[in-house]
Amino acid sequence: MNAELEATPEAVARHYDHITRFYEIVGSRSLHFGYWPRGDEGSSLGEAQQRFTDFLIGQLGVRKGQRVLDAGCGIGEPAIQLARSTGCEVEGITISPRQAAQAERWARLLGTSGQTAFRCADAMALPFPAESFDAAWAIESIFHMPDRATVLREAARVLRPGGRLVIADIVVTETATPEERAFLHRALLARSLITAETYPAIVRGAGFDVEQVLDVSGNVMATLGAVAVGIEEKGEEVRRAYGEAFLAGMKSEWARVTNVASRGMGYVVLTAHRR
Numbered sequence: 001m002n003a004e005l006e007a008t009p010e011a012v013a014r015h016y017d018h019i020t021r022f023y024e025i026v027g028s029r030s031l032h033f034g035y036w037p038r039g040d041e042g043s044s045l046g047e048a049q050q051r052f053t054d055f056l057i058g059q060l061g062v063r064k065g066q067r068v069l070d071a072g073c074g075i076g077e078p079a080i081q082l083a084r085s086t087g088c089e090v091e092g093i094t095i096s097p098r099q100a101a102q103a104e105r106w107a108r109l110l111g112t113s114g115q116t117a118f119r120c121a122d123a124m125a126l127p128f129p130a131e132s133f134d135a136a137w138a139i140e141s142i143f144h145m146p147d148r149a150t151v152l153r154e155a156a157r158v159l160r161p162g163g164r165l166v167i168a169d170i171v172v173t174e175t176a177t178p179e180e181r182a183f184l185h186r187a188l189l190a191r192s193l194i195t196a197e198t199y200p201a202i203v204r205g206a207g208f209d210v211e212q213v214l215d216v217s218g219n220v221m222a223t224l225g226a227v228a229v230g231i232e233e234k235g236e237e238v239r240r241a242y243g244e245a246f247l248a249g250m251k252s253e254w255a256r257v258t259n260v261a262s263r264g265m266g267y268v269v270l271t272a273h274r275r
Helices: 009-026 045-060 077-086 097-110 148-158 178-187 196-205 222-233 235-242 244-264
Strands: 067-071 089-094 116-120 133-139 159-172 208-215 265-274
Touching: 009 097, 009 222, 009 235, 045 077, 045 133, 045 159, 045 222, 045 265, 067 077, 067 148, 077 089, 077 097, 077 116, 089 097, 097 116, 133 148, 148 159, 148 196, 159 178, 159 196, 178 244, 196 208, 196 265, 222 235, 222 244, 235 244, 244 265
Parallel strands: 067 089, 067 133, 089 116, 133 159
Antiparallel strands: 159 265, 208 265
16 A cells, blocks of 8 residues: 555556565465455455455356456466366466566466466456457456556457456445545555446446446455454564564554545445356
């Protein structure tokens, strides 16, 4: 989190290159929110992140031999989990060359190199031919991108007719104040934060039929508290990796993010298919 950076693609890449180790320390290599079923308070952040990936795999519904695009793959853990659990092939893209290289290393270590591939590419200009994927997902990546509609049109272009799309995304609430929205844009390095209510029309306009929009805010927002706990419990490891000033700044910034997010932020999982 950095409230001073401008959310250019280059800045977002630099941010994740810098912050990834922090999220690995307090959670896992899955750089996304966790998922807690109602009544579950005891899972670690890493366990909840893996559970959320499994939940999204269920929403995607792919099978062995199908080809999936991961738009904003991070360092590859969700894509690797998807490939291992379903037998599908996954092509992951990220704007960070460092992330792509890390993802390839993890794939080799975990034995999915034949099923997964990762490269540095722009989701607004995908380097793939039309109708070359059976499904696609974007996990907490679209809000970083300059033009949401362009990203979705590109996804529609590379999906085969009927191809399934799953989006897991941070949204703002309709009651969020302009000040809260502005803070979340800066803190999350977001180029576009929209409400859950406006999402379906944008997706339909890009060439998809929307199947459902699930508000999972109640299941994932515990991530904010889990990260705060991780900062306290893993503080010495964070300090060794980043230094005392970073640790103190992260504690302060995370408290501000949690405070604003409790009022102004939500989370949706949208599923659709290409017409």
